[in-house]
Amino acid sequence: MEQAAPAKQNLWGGGKSPFNVEYGKTMMWYFLMSDAFTFGAFLISYGTIRFSSHAWPDPNHVFRSFPFIGEMNVPLAFVTLMTFILIMSSVTMVLAVHAGHQRNKKEVVKWMIFTIIGGLMFLGCQAWEWWHLHHQGAWWGSNPFINIDGTPANINFTNLFFTITGFHGFHVFSGVIINIVMLIMTLNNVFEKRGSYLMIEKAGLYWHFVDLVWVFVFTCFYLF
Amino acid sequence: MAHTHTQAHDDHGSSTKHIWRTFWILLVLTVVELVFAIVHDQTHVFNKYFLNFIFAALTLAKAYYIVAEFMHLKHENKNFIMTIVMSFLLIIWAIIALIADGNSYGNLKNTYDPFYYEKSTTPLKPGELPAHGEGAIH
Numbered sequence: 001m002e003q004a005a006p007a008k009q010n011l012w013g014g015g016k017s018p019f020n021v022e023y024g025k026t027m028m029w030y031f032l033m034s035d036a037f038t039f040g041a042f043l044i045s046y047g048t049i050r051f052s053s054h055a056w057p058d059p060n061h062v063f064r065s066f067p068f069i070g071e072m073n074v075p076l077a078f079v080t081l082m083t084f085i086l087i088m089s090s091v092t093m094v095l096a097v098h099a100g101h102q103r104n105k106k107e108v109v110k111w112m113i114f115t116i117i118g119g120l121m122f123l124g125c126q127a128w129e130w131w132h133l134h135h136q137g138a139w140w141g142s143n144p145f146i147n148i149d150g151t152p153a154n155i156n157f158t159n160l161f162f163t164i165t166g167f168h169g170f171h172v173f174s175g176v177i178i179n180i181v182m183l184i185m186t187l188n189n190v191f192e193k194r195g196s197y198l199m200i201e202k203a204g205l206y207w208h209f210v211d212l213v214w215v216f217v218f219t220c221f222y223l224f
Numbered sequence: 225m226a227h228t229h230t231q232a233h234d235d236h237g238s239s240t241k242h243i244w245r246t247f248w249i250l251l252v253l254t255v256v257e258l259v260f261a262i263v264h265d266q267t268h269v270f271n272k273y274f275l276n277f278i279f280a281a282l283t284l285a286k287a288y289y290i291v292a293e294f295m296h297l298k299h300e301n302k303n304f305i306m307t308i309v310m311s312f313l314l315i316i317w318a319i320i321a322l323i324a325d326g327n328s329y330g331n332l333k334n335t336y337d338p339f340y341y342e343k344s345t346t347p348l349k350p351g352e353l354p355a356h357g358e359g360a361i362h
Contacts, residue, residue: 011301011303018301018303019300019301019303019304019307020300020301020304021300021301021304026304029304029308033308033311036312036315037314037315040315040318040319041318044315044318044319044322044323045322047319047322047323047326048322048323048325048326048329049326050326051323051326051327051330052326052327052329052330052333053330053344054330054344054345055344058265059261060261060262060265075261075262075265076258076261076262080254080258083254084251084254087247087250087251087254088247090290090294091243091244091246091247093294094243094246094294095240095243098239098240098243146348149347150347150348151344151345151346151347151348152343152344152348154344204294204295205295208290208291208294208295209295211290211294212287212290212291212295215283215286215287215290216283216287218283219257219279219280219283222261223257223261223279224276224279
């Protein structure tokens with residue numbers, strides 16, 4: 001467990017850990033794989049429905065608003081800000097994990113606080129986006145946006161948008177809760193006493209996964 | 225729990241400089257995607273299939289950097305990398321199979337439901353309200 005196994009050894013012969021990864025971390029990876037299949041199923045159903053449709057609304061037209069600047073036309077600007085916030089909070093999370101490797105409690109606390117703030121900012125942005133779309137008449141079962149070629153609206157667009165971004169937002173929300181728990185545990189010296197900040201690394205895996213899913217949601221809904 | 229990383233490992237995999245380098249790569253890839261999207265929105269110079277290919281390629285590049293660097297998978301044991309990566313062949317198969325299925329379903333609707341075909345391919349007249357809820361084309 002302590003040493004990386006040399007490449008030529010038979011890892012499956014017993015007596016050593018074939019993955020050389022701690023149990024909880026392995027299980028976090030397997031959980032994230034199952035979650036990736038859930039998101040995969042959502043996004044693949046989006047693709048299937050979109051391929052069976054004649055036309056689809058133009059994302060540059062639908063997502064062109066920004067808070068506090070009225071009806072100015074700024075396609076994709078707000079979602080760019082959301083993407084930037086999430087990438088940024090992913091970086092602060094890696095920095096927290098890095099500080100954990102060095103068993104530097106003060107740095108872990110600092111970067112965890114930044115990560116939590118980033119997550120809350122993302123949730124705030126998403127709340128505004130949903131609120132704004134709802135004001136325009138978009139919701140589950142209601143689509144005010146006509147297709148790019150002028151043909152009638154298709155409610156599949158809003159159903160899929162709110163379901164998938166909602167499911168992702170719920171993951172961000174649970175990630176923020178997990179990060180807050182990690183912060184409290186760090187402040188209470190739980191990891192200091194345990195002698196390892198490995199839990200921060202496991203929470204970090206979950207947080208990066210949320211960022212990873214956003215990369216795909218961003219491409220599917222805002223770019224394609 | 226034992227500390228599973230050696231110090232040399234950390235220096236290689238997650239030094240602060242390395243983390244910020246990954247951040248800049250992700251940011252630049254996102255900005256390139258947006259430049260393509262906005263230039264296309266203003267000028268319509270690109271073929272839509274070409275554009276989607278670019279978006280898909282850049283998305284996969286970003287996914288690689290997040291998983292390999294931020295989630296540190298690149299620096300794990302090869303056996304472990306394989307158990308994770310190989311499982312995603314199933315998703316690739318599902319993407320191919322179900323998108324083909326969606327395309328086929330669309331063709332069947334167009335062939336056997338002339339009303340749907342006419343409704344969904346006729347542009348709305350100016351001033352005509354787009355469908356809300358009931359009565360919308362599915």
